[in-house]
Structures are given as structure tokens and as C-alpha cells.
Amino acid sequence: MIGERHARVACQAAAVLLQYPDETVRDRVPLVAGAVATLPSGAARTALTGFLDHLAATPPRELAEHYVATFDRRRRCCLHLTWWTDGETRRRGQALATLKDRYRRHGLELGGTELPDYLPVVL
Structure with a gap:
């Protein structure tokens, strides 16, 4: 069984690796690899x-094309969690606002343009 500290490392690694594989993400790969190496053997x-x-074995352009084909063109692979619960409805806007408020109440102020239900943000 994976401990709490190791679960945090795994979630943070996944948060980086689930993002569009641009230069910023690719630059973080050595840091992520080092963190993953500290995890105990397991799934x-x-x-x-x-x-x-x-x-490491795939050219950047191929990674980008695969990411777009997987996450941007397939509804069943949507990384925005409220899309699964609320779809493109007014309820989704309220769910996003509630989630953002929950983050804020716990000391996390989201910057940037990413929605608060984006799986890498949640992780």
C-alpha cells in the first residue's frame, strides 16, 4: 500500500504529466523522474x-499530436471534471465557482487561466 507522502508524490507527478507536453512540461520531466524514483515499487x-x-523516446511533436488527439478530440477523455457531472450547463458554472471558492478557503488562490476542475489542478 502506498503511504500518504508517496501518494502526494504520485499525484503531483501525474499532475505534471497530464498537462499538454509543451517545453515547460518537458523541462520538468527530470524533476518528476527524480520524484518518481523515490516511490516504492508498485503500480x-x-x-x-x-x-x-x-x-523520453517520443519526439515532442508526436507527443503533442497524441495529447490533442486524446484529450482535445475525445469527449470520453475530458480532463475537466465538472464536464462529467454537469456537462455544458449553467450548473457547471456554479460547480466551478464552488470549487474555486473551496480552494480559496483552504489557502490556494488559482492564477492563470486554467479552470479549477482541470484534473492536473485538482491533483
Whole structure:
């Protein structure tokens, strides 16, 4: 069983690796790989290491094309969680506002343009 500290490392690694593989994300790969190497043997380490190996072996353009094909063109792979619960409705706007407020109440002020339900943000 993975401990709480290791779960945090796995979630943070996944948060980076689930983002569009631009130069900023690719620059973070060595840091992520180092963190993943500290995880105990098991499913999380195996999956993350396998994906890191894939990143290292795949040209950046191919990674980007695959990301777009997977996450931007397939509804079943949407990384915005409220889309799954509320779809494109007015309720989704309220759910996003509630989530953003929850983050704020716990000391996290979101910057940038990403929605608060984006899986890498949640992780």
C-alpha cells in the first residue's frame, strides 16, 4: 500500500504529466523522474516510470499530436471534471465557482487561466 507522502508524490507527478507536453512540461520531466524514483515499487511507480520512458523516446511533436488527439478530440477523455457531472450547463458554472471558492478557503488562490476542475489542478 502506498503511504500518504508517496501518494502526494504520485499525484503531483501525474499532475505534471497530464498537462499538454509543451517545453515547460518537458523541462520538468527530470524533476518528476527524480520524484518518481523515490516511490516504492508498485503500480504507481511502474505506470509513471513507463510513461516517463515513453516521453523520453517520443519526439515532442508526436507527443503533442497524441495529447490533442486524446484529450482535445475525445469527449470520453475530458480532463475537466465538472464536464462529467454537469456537462455544458449553467450548473457547471456554479460547480466551478464552488470549487474555486473551496480552494480559496483552504489557502490556494488559482492564477492563470486554467479552470479549477482541470484534473492536473485538482491533483
